[in-house]
């Protein structure tokens with residue numbers, strides 16, 4: 001092999017690759033109408049079979065993790081016509097998935113505000129052991145009054161929420177580490193079950209929570225679960241910079257994502273960490289269908305009447321009156337010329353860009369311009385292009401994907417987007433290992449981080 | 453068919469049958485030495501495969517339920533030589549078992565003292581949905597300071613523990629019932645997901661806990677999980693009489709068990725319930741081997757040195773000095789004549805009875821006379837006789853079995869004891885249905901009991 005070939009291989013091996021996660025919410029998919037789509041089991045909300053199948057589809061696509069957000073318990077939907085937003089129970093679902101997958105990471109939200117830390121510590125570590133080192137804990141503070149009401153409480157101040165979160169995460173990492181790496185002897189010959197000197201109480205007592213410990217669970221194949229975080233306030237940067245290896249983000253533009261990613265990296269640095277230890281994962285919603293027109297029609301079918309009801313909001317984004325009786329016509333040249341982007345909504349520029357391409361009002365809305373993440377409605381290459389552009393601009397270390405409808409939307413992504421990313425060398429061909437730490441490139445961890 | 457044959461069939465059909473549960477603790481078995489036995493996987497403590505296999509063995513034997521006690525988190529053992537007493541995580545274990553069994557009930561302890569009730573409600577109901585109606589919640593108050601220390605707390609007074617327990621169970625049953633029986637429409641044609649009028653907040657606020665709800669989980673095939681209880685104080689009778697369908701008991705003699713059973717039945721009556729709605733389940737530890745001698749040898753192998761270390765305690769039970777250098781000899785006639793039973797230990801009479809049969813000191817101990825439930829060390833028929841005697845004396849509605857070593861002890865019980873009980877007509881030939889309520893004979897339940 002000549003010099004330049006060697007060099008090329010070298011470059012390819014060094015090439016940074018993105019991470020991909022799958023958002024598994026209520027099980028139907030991210031579009032409100034998903035539960036009604038032909039081919040969808042309307043009882044999918046309570047179907048653990050369906051959840052397992054969806055995780056297996058993501059594993060086929062070599063996704064690094066599945067992510068289950070959680071209130072817990074809030075519905076965030078009009079239950080008369082919409083499915084609850086969250087999973088029935090995130091830990092039991094991940095337990096089922098753990099038994100029926102082999103590589104994919106298992107990540108769920110666990111509120112630091114409304115859980116006893118010992119209980120959280122135990123369940124995530126047990127999941128980590130059960131999955132042979134694939135657990136991740138999205139350690140967030142709860143901010144919804146509807147969630148607080150499930151506990152007969154109000155949402156505490158931001159200071160108290162984050163104060164407690166710092167204590168809870170530290171305490172839980174200590175409990176995870178209370179059973180040392182080589183503590184478990186289980187030698188049937190000598191009768192030594194464990195090395196008592198390597199199983200230590202933690203004796204933490206803070207302002208908000210305390211625990212003596214130890215936690216009687218030996219380390220998993222990755223040591224202990226990985227900390228994820230999701231949030232965008234200065235307090236969130238501070239918490240994630242201290243503890244998190246992965247941030248589940250939400251940003252509409254490359255500029256916004258870059259700014260968020262940098263803020264998390266700076267915070268990690270200020271805690272003495274290498275900023276590459278914290279991965280910023282941007283959101284992406286997908287309707288992957290062979291061509292744009294067919295994809296838009298699928299979105300129109302999914303949304304039903306609710307699509308046109310959003311015209312008023314589009315009007316605000318573009319700063320021009322829109323006529324509901326002309327939903328199937330594009331904007332006129334006069335309308336396009338007088339459009340003024342809303343300062344309050346970062347999605348406005350994208351909406352105008354789509355409008356300028358000449359799509360009808362209905363089609364503009366079907367592009368998902370008012371959804372809560374960037375949306376790809378079209379063939380796989382459009383998603384691949386979006387992801388590559390963000391990734392190479394330093395706006396994200398990866399993406400968490402919310403398919404429109406899970407039952408076929410995960411497969412569509414796996415079959416139509418993943419191969420393109422792999423061909424371009426920006427997504428791995430196969431899992432690097434069996435643990436989540438190996439697959440996202442985080443070091444093993446035993447005990448708490450000595451720097452904190 | 454003539455009158456008497458008809459009558460006989462009638463009698464058999466009416467014949468009361470006992471319930472059987474399997475105690476699944478740390479996974480090795482109830483004897484301390486179980487983890488060291490040949491054929492036992494020394495890593496069974498963290499093996500969900502092993503736990504599933506054990507539950508499947510019990511299901512082959514038509515056991516009505518498996519029962520996982522929980523601290524949570526206390527070890528109750530000298531970790532240097534013994535395995536922790538409890539399961540890694542009871543809910544994740546039951547989730548794994550739920551996916552890989554079809555009929556057996558899934559029961560775990562959940563502390564009313566150290567859990568947020570909303571979290572408990574959600575996990576048990578999700579387990580109930582996941583298992584298609586097979587969940588039971590052993591609602592106890594925590595009484596160990598080692599458990600409290602995991603939460604940075606002390607054990608509250610009995611009054612506060614039981615005061616909170618009453619509120620927690622009521623609140624949880626209300627949350628379970630907050631999604632009415634027919635609330636979930638999921639009609640893809642009409643687009644009606646759920647009947648909003650049948651999904652109601654619970655708006656409970658007590659002295660100890662509160663919740664607005666609702667819980668967004670539809671009913672399972674049995675409506676909602678069954679309440680179990682375990683405890684023996686007047687407060688426990690009161691709590692169980694109000695809420696429980698099953699009591700996990702501990703008694704050494706028929707008289708004691710009868711008294712306990714009656715106390716629970718009286719308490720149920722005082723709450724306006726039919727006393728048959730509460731089943732008292734007595735404990736039984738088993739070493740089932742073809743003959744007594746081989747069974748004793750197995751126990752001796754299991755116990756190792758720890759057996760003879762208990763001689764001092766046997767001495768107290770019998771009120772006579774015992775010579776450690778003569779452990780392989782039976783008691784002399786003079787010793788037997790002067791023995792005085794300890795007033796403080798109800799197990800003493802049984803110990804003396806065994807001693808009078810002429811067994812050596814080592815063999816007396818190997819009979820398990822100091823274990824924490826009655827123990828059968830011998831062929832299956834001895835267990836069947838014990839169970840029949842207690843059952844027919846009205847001392848128990850069933851038994852929870854703690855095999856010495858799970859890896860072969862469950863199969864031994866299933867193969868050697870169950871067929872005898874079935875032949876005698878006092879244990880069912882097959883599951884009555886798919887739900888735990890069907891299999892223990894409890895009515896479906898939606899919402900909270902209107903009488904409370």
Ligand SMILES: Cc1cc2nc3c(=O)[nH]c(=O)nc-3n(C[C@H](O)[C@H](O)[C@H](O)COP(=O)(O)O)c2cc1C
Pocket residue numbers: 068069070071072109111140141142143158230231232233234235236248249250
């Ligand atoms: C992408 C993303 C995902 C989130 N996922 C959850 C979640 O699963 N559960 C939750 O309670 N909050 C979730 N949050 C909310 C945050 O944890 C946080 O409470 C919220 O952003 C309010 O921010 P602040 O508390 O820092 O002011 C998420 C936020 C973002 C941006």
Ligand SMILES: Cc1cc2nc3c(=O)[nH]c(=O)nc-3n(C[C@H](O)[C@H](O)[C@H](O)COP(=O)(O)O)c2cc1C
Pocket residue numbers: 520521522523524561563592593594595610682683684685686687688700701702
């Ligand atoms: C057979 C039996 C099983 C029990 N199982 C548990 C258990 O799994 N977890 C637990 O914390 N306590 C358990 N207990 C303890 C009781 O819940 C209770 O706390 C204890 O008996 C003290 O009684 P009191 O609190 O009524 O005074 C059990 C008790 C009995 C008799």
